[in-house]
Amino acid sequence: MDEQTEISPDDYQGWYNVGVNLSKLGKYRQAITAFDKAIKIKPEYPEAWNNRGNAFKKIGRLQLALNNFNLAISLQPNSHLGWYNRGNVLNDLERYREAISSFEGAIQIKPDLYQAWYNLGNAWNSLGHYRKAIKNYEEATKIEPNLYQAWDNQGKALFELGRYQEALKCFEQVIKLKPNHYAAWNFKGRTLFYLEDTEGEIISYEKAIEIKLDYQEAWNNLGQALSNLGEWYEAIACFDEAIKIKPDYSLAYYNKARCYALQEKVYLAIENLEQAINLGAGKPYREMARTDTDFGNIHLNPKFQDLIEGDIMY
Numbered sequence: 001m002d003e004q005t006e007i008s009p010d011d012y013q014g015w016y017n018v019g020v021n022l023s024k025l026g027k028y029r030q031a032i033t034a035f036d037k038a039i040k041i042k043p044e045y046p047e048a049w050n051n052r053g054n055a056f057k058k059i060g061r062l063q064l065a066l067n068n069f070n071l072a073i074s075l076q077p078n079s080h081l082g083w084y085n086r087g088n089v090l091n092d093l094e095r096y097r098e099a100i101s102s103f104e105g106a107i108q109i110k111p112d113l114y115q116a117w118y119n120l121g122n123a124w125n126s127l128g129h130y131r132k133a134i135k136n137y138e139e140a141t142k143i144e145p146n147l148y149q150a151w152d153n154q155g156k157a158l159f160e161l162g163r164y165q166e167a168l169k170c171f172e173q174v175i176k177l178k179p180n181h182y183a184a185w186n187f188k189g190r191t192l193f194y195l196e197d198t199e200g201e202i203i204s205y206e207k208a209i210e211i212k213l214d215y216q217e218a219w220n221n222l223g224q225a226l227s228n229l230g231e232w233y234e235a236i237a238c239f240d241e242a243i244k245i246k247p248d249y250s251l252a253y254y255n256k257a258r259c260y261a262l263q264e265k266v267y268l269a270i271e272n273l274e275q276a277i278n279l280g281a282g283k284p285y286r287e288m289a290r291t292d293t294d295f296g297n298i299h300l301n302p303k304f305q306d307l308i309e310g311d312i313m314y
Contacts (some may be wrong), residue, residue, distance in 0.1 A: 046076035250280030
């Protein structure tokens with residue numbers, strides 16, 4: 001920070017500029033010190049409070065960041081940046097209702113601030129208000145059509161509402177903007193399952209895996225799609241790939257158990273179901289297996305009954 005030696009003691013703008021430059025370099029603690037000096041000279045300096053808040057946010061001091069944004073807003077209530085930054089830190093603090101009010105404040109001042117529309121959607125999404133989230137994502141993409149993150153989250157919200165055809169269009173838009181977005185390919189596959197397009201579903205999972213070979217969720221989903229076609233060996237190979245990537249992947253073990261049960265391979269079905277139960281603490285694999293028709297072939301087997309009733313000691 002050699003430039004500091006040239007700053008006069010009362011040059012608040014100089015210290016502010018040093019803080020901004022240090023923030024750009026990722027030197028947030030040093031930036032905070034520079035903003036401190038600017039604020040000491042000029043306490044009513046909303047830009048310094050705002051940027052100091054951003055620096056605190058970057059180092060994970062969220063409450064201190066919020067305090068700074070509150071001060072910035074009190075000094076300059078009509079600054080959209082203060083309200084927007086306040087909303088972001090409140091989102092991080094999981095104080096979503098307050099975040100919503102802040103983003104709405106930013107939008108009232110600057111209606112074309114697509115980032116605020118997008119994060120407002122995220123706040124509603126976190127509260128499970130998917131319809132409201134969708135409306136905000138739509139506003140964001142009206143302003144910035146290339147904001148693939150908004151298309152992606154809109155697709156997920158539509159998926160949660162069972163609006164699969166609309167969700168599919170969103171994921172396709174994500175892929176158009178960002179062809180290597182492996183998670184969008186995976187979600188496209190999941191959506192096509194509900195639209196009963198098995199071929200498209202499989203192609204989507206394969207594309208996700210092509211982009212990210214160690215994507216265990218896509219391997220698991222591909223396995224499920226293949227098992228739905230009765231291609232047990234190929235399906236089990238996919239579940240094994242998922243487990244190789246994530247050895248404690250309980251769902252993949254459960255799906256392997258389903259495949260073996262459908263083939264009436266009792267020992268292997270029970271062995272994998274037991275592994276799923278052991279690894280899946282808090283997950284209802286016993287309850288799932290009781291009602292899962294894929295286990296119908298082995299449902300009366302005493303060992304299977306002992307396992308799903310919890311009588312086997314581990």
